[in-house]
Amino acid sequence: MANEKSLPLYDKIWVKHTFSRTMDSLILLLLFLLLGYRIFLDDSNTFAFFVAVICESWFTFAWILVINTKWSPAYTTTYIDRLLLRVPEPELPPVDLFVTTADPVLEPPIITINTVLSLLALDYPTNKLACYVSDDGCSPLNFYALLEASKFAKLWVPFCKNYNIQLRVPFRYFSNNTNPANNEDSPEFIQDWRRLKKEYEDLCSKIMNASQNSIPLIGEFAIFSDTQLRNHPTIIKVICENKGLSDELPHLVYVSREKKQEHPHHHKAGAMNVLTRISGVMTNAPFILNVDCDMYVHNPKIVQHALCILLDSKGEKEVAFAQCIQQFYDGLKDDPFGNQLVAKFMYVGGGLAGIQGIFYVGTNCLHRRKVIYGLSPDHHIPNGKKHHDITDGKLSEKKRIFGSSERFLESAANALEGKTLASNDKIWKYVEAAKEVGSSEYEYGTAWGKKVGWMYGSISEDALTGLKIHTQGWRSETCAPELIPFMGCSPQDIISVMSQQKRWASGLLEILLSKHCPIFGTLFAKLKFRQCLGYLWVLTWAVRSVPEISYTLLPAYCIINNYTFLPKEPGQWILVTMFVIYNITTFVEYLRTGLSIRTWLNSERMARITTTNAWFFGFLHILLKVFGLSDSVFEITKKEQSSSNESAKENNGRFTFNNSHIFVPGTTILLIQLTALVTKLLGWQAPVRNGHGSGIGELFCCSYLVVCYWPFFKGLFGKGKYGIPLSTICKSVVLTLLFLYFCRAYQG
Numbered sequence: 199m200a201n202e203k204s205l206p207l208y209d210k211i212w213v214k215h216t217f218s219r220t221m222d223s224l225i226l227l228l229l230f231l232l233l234g235y236r237i238f239l240d241d242s243n244t245f246a247f248f249v250a251v252i253c254e255s256w257f258t259f260a261w262i263l264v265i266n267t268k269w270s271p272a273y274t275t276t277y278i279d280r281l282l283l284r285v286p287e288p289e290l291p292p293v294d295l296f297v298t299t300a301d302p303v304l305e306p307p308i309i310t311i312n313t314v315l316s317l318l319a320l321d322y323p324t325n326k327l328a329c330y331v332s333d334d335g336c337s338p339l340n341f342y343a344l345l346e347a348s349k350f351a352k353l354w355v356p357f358c359k360n361y362n363i364q365l366r367v368p369f370r371y372f373s374n375n376t377n378p379a380n381n382e383d384s385p386e387f388i389q390d391w392r393r394l395k396k397e398y399e400d401l402c403s404k405i406m407n408a409s410q411n412s413i414p415l416i417g418e419f420a421i422f423s424d425t426q427l428r429n430h431p432t433i434i435k436v437i438c439e440n441k442g443l444s445d446e447l448p449h450l451v452y453v454s455r456e457k458k459q460e461h462p463h464h465h466k467a468g469a470m471n472v473l474t475r476i477s478g479v480m481t482n483a484p485f486i487l488n489v490d491c492d493m494y495v496h497n498p499k500i501v502q503h504a505l506c507i508l509l510d511s512k513g514e515k516e517v518a519f520a521q522c523i524q525q526f527y528d529g530l531k532d533d534p535f536g537n538q539l540v541a542k543f544m545y546v547g548g549g550l551a552g553i554q555g556i557f558y559v560g561t562n563c564l565h566r567r568k569v570i571y572g573l574s575p576d577h578h579i580p581n582g583k584k585h586h587d588i589t590d591g592k593l594s595e596k597k598r599i600f601g602s603s604e605r606f607l608e609s610a611a612n613a614l615e616g617k618t619l620a621s622n623d624k625i626w627k628y629v630e631a632a633k634e635v636g637s638s639e640y641e642y643g644t645a646w647g648k649k650v651g652w653m654y655g656s657i658s659e660d661a662l663t664g665l666k667i668h669t670q671g672w673r674s675e676t677c678a679p680e681l682i683p684f685m686g687c688s689p690q691d692i693i694s695v696m697s698q699q700k701r702w703a704s705g706l707l708e709i710l711l712s713k714h715c716p717i718f719g720t721l722f723a724k725l726k727f728r729q730c731l732g733y734l735w736v737l738t739w740a741v742r743s744v745p746e747i748s749y750t751l752l753p754a755y756c757i758i759n760n761y762t763f764l765p766k767e768p769g770q771w772i773l774v775t776m777f778v779i780y781n782i783t784t785f786v787e788y789l790r791t792g793l794s795i796r797t798w799l800n801s802e803r804m805a806r807i808t809t810t811n812a813w814f815f816g817f818l819h820i821l822l823k824v825f826g827l828s829d830s831v832f833e834i835t836k837k838e839q840s841s842s843n844e845s846a847k848e849n850n851g852r853f854t855f856n857n858s859h860i861f862v863p864g865t866t867i868l869l870i871q872l873t874a875l876v877t878k879l880l881g882w883q884a885p886v887r888n889g890h891g892s893g894i895g896e897l898f899c900c901s902y903l904v905v906c907y908w909p910f911f912k913g914l915f916g917k918g919k920y921g922i923p924l925s926t927i928c929k930s931v932v933l934t935l936l937f938l939y940f941c942r943a944y945q946g
């Protein structure tokens with residue numbers, strides 16, 4: 199028995215992707231060869247040649263970052279049975295659950311409450327759970343939906359537990375199981391099932407009605423009567439309170455933090471920090487599970503799995519958070535917009551797991567509260583000398599860090615020392631204290647967002663917060679039980695995909711330019727060198743757009759002016775081989791992950807489109823911000839309950855366009871390629887000057903790009919939302935003409 203108790207709670211398994219390693223190395227070798235050939239053996243010194251060398255140097259640098267990240271993948275297996283041997287179920291630690299929502303239109307309350315219901319129904323002692331919902335939209339509809347959902351939960355949670363239902367999110371459960379009349383099902387089950395389905399339908403129609411006819415702002419709702427989106431006091435409503443019994447619902451608390459026009463609210467990071475403090479005052483669980491409003495629990499035992507990692511004797515000292523990868527339901531067939539990220543999580547996520555750990559991706563993550571409070575991993579080392587740490591220091595110092603709430607300071611001290619609250623009940627007593635820490639001024643002059651909590655300064659607050667934790671020397675682990683842990687919505691149209699990618703790329707670049715830059719983290723703190731390279735790879739996404747756009751313009755420039763940007767024979771063959779090997783590698787990787795050929799093709803196309811459009815705008819945005827000409831906004835991604843969303847199915851991956859500038863680069867690139875092809879066909883090229891005119895290579899590149907940008911080609915002729923708006927086309931035509939002018943000007 200004693201022996202069994204000392205077994206590790208999770209294992210880390212190292213994988214050898216020999217194929218990927220070999221092929222990736224080959225590509226790197228070819229990249230070096232190409233650069234070497236160009237620099238030492240080729241005597242062309244045209245403008246095009248010079249640009250090509252610069253771009254290829256960047257691609258080589260980026261490839262080193264990729265290879266480093268993918269090199270030594272690992273994954274984990276967790277053993278819940280061993281966990282329960284060590285920690286019997288009634289002694290499992292309390293866990294606070296955070297859900298964030300911000301806009302009742304883009305994030306329909308029905309989606310949010312489904313996520314909440316799946317959390318309330320976790321297969322975990324309910325008296326150990328407290329669910330906090332942050333509503334940055336300050337919407338009475340969200341509050342109403344939660345109130346109604348909590349009534350439904352009183353039936354739903356026992357139903358799931360009695361019948362050991364696996365899928366505990368009603369909208370999926372009832373859409374998958376249209377008919378329970380299975381022979382094996384007992385009559386009681388069928389009766390309960392029907393009743394629950396009916397209740398769920400009632401719940402949906404109540405919410406639907408409420409959203410159509412606005413809610414009367416009286417009684418419980420009166421507090422919403424005088425609120426504006428960016429100007430209202432903190433609203434905290436304890437919807438359910440668990441009296442310490444395991445057959446009741448978990449605590450459920452609605453929070454809408456104070457907003458004032460003149461105070462920055464720091465988007466999601468700000469919301470997470472308020473939830474951290476409010477939960478600290480009310481329940482102070484040592485672990486925090488956070489999900490976005492659309493990410494429902496798919497594996498009801500996920501908390502136990504994640505705890506295997508965080509409570510393991512080694513994990514306890516080294517691992518800051520257990521991150522589950524993001525998976526999506528009802529993705530469009532063959533992933534036309536390349537946003538399901540399956541292969542990315544597999545190869546890049548897996549690779550990071552073998553270094554210092556996967557990045558924090560903002561949702562589906564179990565955090566240690568004390569790490570969020572800034573504790574560093576070497577805090578444990580009993581070396582006689584006192585460590586300068588967040589736990590030391592006088593009260594005045596602590597106030598400077600955590601703010602002045604006494605109740606919070608007390609709870610933070612407990613959390614940092616690993617003590618939990620003696621009793622979790624009567625949370626209503628702390629509503630006033632919670633309002634104090636939820637106020638928009640509370641953070642002034644404190645370390646929130648700088649040293650503790652979710653970090654401010656980037657709209658990719660997730661990557662920044664994870665980076666700060668890794669920089670302190672913590673590791674992270676991927677938690678990947680066989681049954682998918684969480685599932686959410688991915689954007690269903692290209693416009694949302696572009697705005698999401700733009701937000702990510704600009705947020706990530708902000709981190710690179712901030713004082714949290716991973717290079718400093720490696721030089722002056724405990725970020726591992728290879729982890730730093732891994733971070734650099736994502737933080738430079740936006741920058742990559744510049745060489746990539748330049749490179750796409752080269753072949754057209756060369757055709758029009760009758761130059762070549764390719765190295766002389768046999769150097770050309772290096773490029774050809776590289777192109778072939780690269781495509782074989784990614785192709786095999788996609789097939790191995792179980793993805794279709796079409797998915798691979800789409801991902802290659804989307805890689806080009808995303809980089810040159812969304813990432814480029816991310817880059818411009820930061821450029822403008824550096825000059826003080828622009829400020830960051832968090833454009834929320836539209837969430838759709840796809841099973842009911844006919845329009846997405848009907849579009850089925852077709853590109854839709856709007857007036858946004860984001861489609862200008864893509865349209866321009868396409869027009870330029872077409873112009874070059876026409877020039878070539880009609881023989882309008884300039885005469886060859888120094889013996890090396892453009893040839894089949896340039897022609898191939900232009901045609902390849904036209905294939906990549908085919909959805910834009912269709913958009914040129916499409917109607918309605920499927921057509922590129924005239925204003926965008928006009929802008930692109932002007933840019934194309936400018937490009938042609940530039941070609942002529944630099945001809946000789």
Ligand SMILES: O=c1ccn([C@@H]2O[C@H](COP(=O)(O)OP(=O)(O)O[C@H]3O[C@H](CO)[C@@H](O)[C@H](O)[C@H]3O)[C@@H](O)[C@H]2O)c(=O)[nH]1
Binds near residue numbers: 299334490561
């Ligand atoms: O002012 C805000 C803005 C957003 N959110 C919430 O943040 C979450 C993520 O927003 P979403 O529009 O879904 O963005 P995604 O791009 O889908 O989210 C990914 O990228 C974000 C960083 O850009 C991370 O925060 C997310 O966890 C990650 O899933 C949602 O729950 C929002 O309600 C807020 O609470 N307050």
Ligand SMILES: [Mn+2]
Binds near residue numbers: 492687
């Ligand atoms: Mn999202």
